[in-house]
Amino acid sequence: MGRTSVEWGQKPPFPETHYVDSLVYTDEGIFEEEKQKIFAKTWMLACHESELPEANDYRTYHHPAGVNLILVHGEDDEVRAFYNVCPHRGNTILYSPSGNAKRMTCIFHAWSFDYQGNCVGLPREKAGYCSDGECSITRGDLGLREVRTQVGYGGFVYVNLDDECDPLEEHIGSALDTIIEQIDTEPLEVFSYHRAVVDTNYKLWHDTNSEFYHDYLHVHNRLTSMKQEGYFDRKMIPFPNGHAEVGSQEVHYEAYEGGKGRAEAGFPGVEGNPWSLIDLFPGYSYNLRASVLRVDSQIPLGPNKTIVEYRSLGLKSDTEDQRNQRIQDNLVIWGPFGRNLHEDLLAVDGQGRAIPNGSRYVLHGREEDSTIHDEVGMRHFYAEWSRRMGRLSSDPTSETEAGKPARI
Amino acid sequence: MRSIMTATSKKEATDVTIDTATGRDLDTVVRDLIYRSCLRLDEGDFAGWIDLCAPEFGYRITAYSPEIRKEMVWLDHDREGMEGLFKMLPKHNSDHSPLTRHASVYTVEFDEARESASVITSLAVYRTQLDGGATSLFAVGKYFDTVTLEGEAPLLASRNVRLDTRELGIGSHLPL
Numbered sequence: 311m312g313r314t315s316v317e318w319g320q321k322p323p324f325p326e327t328h329y330v331d332s333l334v335y336t337d338e339g340i341f342e343e344e345k346q347k348i349f350a351k352t353w354m355l356a357c358h359e360s361e362l363p364e365a366n367d368y369r370t371y372h373h374p375a376g377v378n379l380i381l382v383h384g385e386d387d388e389v390r391a392f393y394n395v396c397p398h399r400g401n402t403i404l405y406s407p408s409g410n411a412k413r414m415t416c417i418f419h420a421w422s423f424d425y426q427g428n429c430v431g432l433p434r435e436k437a438g439y440c441s442d443g444e445c446s447i448t449r450g451d452l453g454l455r456e457v458r459t460q461v462g463y464g465g466f467v468y469v470n471l472d473d474e475c476d477p478l479e480e481h482i483g484s485a486l487d488t489i490i491e492q493i494d495t496e497p498l499e500v501f502s503y504h505r506a507v508v509d510t511n512y513k514l515w516h517d518t519n520s521e522f523y524h525d526y527l528h529v530h531n532r533l534t535s536m537k538q539e540g541y542f543d544r545k546m547i548p549f550p551n552g553h554a555e556v557g558s559q560e561v562h563y564e565a566y567e568g569g570k571g572r573a574e575a576g577f578p579g580v581e582g583n584p585w586s587l588i589d590l591f592p593g594y595s596y597n598l599r600a601s602v603l604r605v606d607s608q609i610p611l612g613p614n615k616t617i618v619e620y621r622s623l624g625l626k627s628d629t630e631d632q633r634n635q636r637i638q639d640n641l642v643i644w645g646p647f648g649r650n651l652h653e654d655l656l657a658v659d660g661q662g663r664a665i666p667n668g669s670r671y672v673l674h675g676r677e678e679d680s681t682i683h684d685e686v687g688m689r690h691f692y693a694e695w696s697r698r699m700g701r702l703s704s705d706p707t708s709e710t711e712a713g714k715p716a717r718i
Numbered sequence: 719m720r721s722i723m724t725a726t727s728k729k730e731a732t733d734v735t736i737d738t739a740t741g742r743d744l745d746t747v748v749r750d751l752i753y754r755s756c757l758r759l760d761e762g763d764f765a766g767w768i769d770l771c772a773p774e775f776g777y778r779i780t781a782y783s784p785e786i787r788k789e790m791v792w793l794d795h796d797r798e799g800m801e802g803l804f805k806m807l808p809k810h811n812s813d814h815s816p817l818t819r820h821a822s823v824y825t826v827e828f829d830e831a832r833e834s835a836s837v838i839t840s841l842a843v844y845r846t847q848l849d850g851g852a853t854s855l856f857a858v859g860k861y862f863d864t865v866t867l868e869g870e871a872p873l874l875a876s877r878n879v880r881l882d883t884r885e886l887g888i889g890s891h892l893p894l
Contacts, residue, residue, distance in 0.1 A: 646889035655888035
C-alpha cells in the first residue's frame with residue numbers, strides 16, 4: 311500500500327546513522343559548504359605520474375573546490391601544482407589537458423613561469439614597473455600560487471588547497487594496505503582514461519562503489535561473483551577518515567559469456583583472480599580486478615552534476631602481450647562500452663533524476679555482520695561527512711550560508 | 719563466386735567495376751553495405767548486422783586520449799565475440815534510448831585485384847530519449863572499414879570506429 315505525504319515524510323525506523331536526508335544530494339547551499347569544508351581541505355587525486363613522464367610535462371586539473379590547476383613534472387623530478395591563473399590579468403595559462411612546456415607562457419601578455427612557479431619572463435618589465443632604478447614590483451612578487459602536492463599510493467598525484475593540511479599519509483592511513491604490494495612494488499601506467507559527466511550527486515557515485523548489494527544490477531557480477539563460493543563471506547572494513555574496503559574474493563570470469571581468467575597479466579603479489587576495492591573519502595576508489603587497477607576520481611560540479619574520471623592501469627614494465635591482455639580485460643566490463651560501468655552509470659543517472667524530484671530519505675540500513683551486502687560502507691562515509699560538515703547527513707536542515715536548505 | 723566486369727568511364731577516365739549480380743558499380747555496392755550496416759544497428763537488427771560481417775570480422779572502438787597521450791581501445795571483438803555481446807544484451811540493464819547513426823562515406827579505395835576495399839566514413843551518432851523524445855548528439859567519429867569483395871556479396875572484414883568524442887555520458891552497451 312502506498313504512503314501518504316505525511317507517512318512519506320516520516321523519518322525511517324532506523325537509527326539516524328542508517329539513512330540520509332535527500333537534501334544532502336540536492337541542496338545548493340550544502341554543496342557550496344562541501345566545497346569549503348571538504349574539497350578545499352582534503353587531499354584530492356589529480357592525476358597519475360605516468361601522465362607526466364618527462365621533465366616539464368604538465369597536466370591540467372579542475373579542482374572540486376572550483377580552482378583550475380596545473381601539475382608539472384619539474385626538472386628536479388618533483389611534481390608541483392599551481393593555480394592555472396596568470397597573476398597579471400587572470401588569464402588561463404595552459405589550455406591543453408597535457409603537454410610539455412619548459413616555460414609556461416600566458417598567451418595574453420607573454421608572462422612566463424618555470425616549473426617552480428617563478429615568473430621568468432615579463433615583457434618590458436623595467437619600462438612598466440621601474441623608474442630611476444626603483445621598481446614597484448619584482449618578479450619575485452609575481453610567482454604562481456603553489457598548492458600542496460604529494461605523489462604516492464600507486465604513483466598518484468594528490469593535491470590539497472589547504473597550506474596547513476596534514477600529510478597525505480595521515481589522510482589515507484592504512485586504508486590501502488591490502489593492495490599496497492600490488493600498487494607500490496613497481497611503477498604503474500595509465501592505459502585508458504575517460505570521464506563521464508553525469509547529472510547526479512558525487513556522493514551517489516561513491517555510494518555505489520561502497521556497497522555491493524547492487525550486484526543485482528550486474529549480470530556479469532551475479533554470474534562471476536555472487537553465484538560463486540566465498541561471495542557472502544566478503545567483509546566490509548571501515549578505516550579512519552571515512553575510507554572503507556570491500557574484502558577480496560576469487561572471481562570466476564569464465565562464468566560470463568566469452569569470459570576467461572585474468573591471471574596471465576597480474577600485479578605483484580596477485581595470484582588467481584582476486585578483486586579488491588577500497589573507497590577513499592571523499593570520492594576516490596581503487597578497484598583492483600587481478601589484471602587491471604581502475605581508479606575513479608570525482609570532480610563535483612554542483613549538487614546534481616559530477617564528473618567521474620576513470621583511469622585503468624597496468625605495470626609500466628608490461629610486455630606488449632601483457633598490456634594487450636589488460637586492455638582486453640578492462641574493456642569487457644569497464645570503459646564507456648563496458649558491461650558493468652554503463653549499468654552503474656545508468657543507476658546513478660536514475661538517482662539524479664529521481665532524488666531531486668520527490669525523494670525524502672535514502673536508506674543505508676542493511677546490517678549483515680559487515681559482510682558484502684551490509685551497507686556499513688556508506689554509513690561510515692556519512693559519519694565522516696557529518697563530522698566535517700558539522701551537520702548530520704540524516705538531518706542537515708540547519709541553515710547554511712546560502713540559506714535554509716529548500717525542501718520539496 | 720560473383721563475377722565482375724570492368725568498364726571504362728569516359729567521364730572520369732577511370733575503371734568502373736560492375737557487379738554483375740546487381741548491375742551496379744562496385745563503389746555503390748560498397749557504400750550500400752556501409753549504410754545498410756548503420757540501418758541494421760539503428761533498427762536493433764543485430765542478427766542482420768552480423769550477416770553483413772565476414773567470418774574473419776573484427777570490430778573495435780578506439781580513441782586517442784590527449785590526457786594520457788595514448789591510444790585507447792574501448793571495444794574489441796571478433797565476429798563470435800560480437801555475437802556473444804548481442805546474445806547477452808537482454809540480460810543486462812541497458813539504456814534503451816535509441817541510437818541513430820548518420821554516415822557519409824568519404825572514400826572507397828579498392829585494392830588492385832578488386833577483392834577488397836578500404837572505406838572511410840564520417841559518423842555522427844544521436845541519442846533520442848525514450849521519455850519525451852529529445853535528441854542529442856552522442857558521439858562523432860569515423861568508420862575505418864575493410865570490405866571483402868571475394869564472396870557473393872560484399873562483407874565487412876573489419877571495422878574500427880574511431881571516436882573523436884571521448885565524453886560519452888553514461889556510455890552504451892551497443893556498438894556504434
